[in-house]
Amino acid sequence: MRIALHEVSKGRNGQALPVTSLEFHTGAVRYALAETEQRPTVLGLIASGRMRPDSGRVSIDGASDAKDLRHRVALVDAPDVSDPHPDITLAGVVGEELMFAGAGATPLHARRWLARLGFEELASVPIGNIDPAARVRLLCELAVLRRGVEGIVLVAPDRHGGSPDGWWRIAGEFADRGYAMLVIVGGSAAVALERMHELDAVNASGPVEPLVLASPDPAPEPEPAPEPEPTPEAEPAPEPEPEPEPAPAPEAEPELEAAPEPEHAPAPPSEPAPAPEAEAEAKERGDAR
Template identity: 40%
Template structure:
């Protein structure tokens, strides 16, 4: 499955939000996209998710029948999907689990937070979480949604200057077989790994690809053939009789 954006542009009331931009990302891919700070970065993420209709160009999924709105989750988009900073983590997690049509009762939330090493922060206001924890939990919650095959992390660099805090997370999700797009704006392009894709460009570098994590082969429960005797074993059994 691939999501392909072909020369997508968006015009706002006061001018161009997004100049024509192309990007193709498939399962197991990680694409880092760089643009100038502003609403254009988020607009591109929303266009990828089918939540904004491009003024020009097209966005479509290849190799699947589901709509973009079901395939693509936009994580922590400013003013769109970012949580209310005043809410405690357990409330945010409960809302996200409910959105994913997962069990979202009090015990369910507590169990999910424990499984993701976040139980001690259940009552912490969301704005007081560390940037790395914030991005990790929101990404994991988005990945819980049924049918989601593409994650768009919207400017995690606005919370921290430490690229590694979100880069390893993005690579981990790509390694699970998801397509991952990270939108960046405040980090200098020179500080990003490799050459990022750029808003306003139709020619983009290939995304980083990660093979799916290997799974252990099923253990055989049937009978096994005895090993063939080695030359040494055959010689010893043909030796002097007892």
């Protein structure tokens, strides 16, 4: 199976999705870059036959058949379209998908299915709290349970965090199992361009050339950097070092020697002074007598 998008776009002047062309086929993984909040989902809907582009066309095995495309390609984890509510337990999500696949959908069936994949202990955990890689694994496994599914369009797995190696490896495993895989990711322009070069991804985010050109221009600017070499002249800066001279301040510590003032404390010996008062009292007594 081979799905091809021929210069498709969506929205006035391609605001929802700029002109984009790409292909993905059985047994291989293709990565496409789509930034902004809506473009990843819009691209996913068009690539899986669930949205008609405003320009261009989508074909499956050379024919334009949206119904066949929808039947054979599953749209996985697309924001606001096919992503499960974050508060629903994993067992609840599994039960619902089992029902769509025409299989037993009771809580017991869901737990047994999770046990076969080694995730039984996560049955009662909200899907919003599931590890990003485990989430991708489980949602893709559930998607291929549906009869006739031969391909998967996985939307923005990177939005859940974690290492890209997780969903990258998992997508590759599904491709090895014979599925056509398209993974739509976002990210900063610089990182996205590097990944596009490495993975031969398609850019569905519009023109980014200015960003590329901007990076090389500043590169030569560093050459004048040698000018700062005269900085050695700034060595006079050490002159302010003399400022530490105020260190004499500690000499002021001797002022603490003022403590000797207590030497005047001998004032207590002057206590005998009150003796005269006693004499006065004696005289008063004498007078009284």
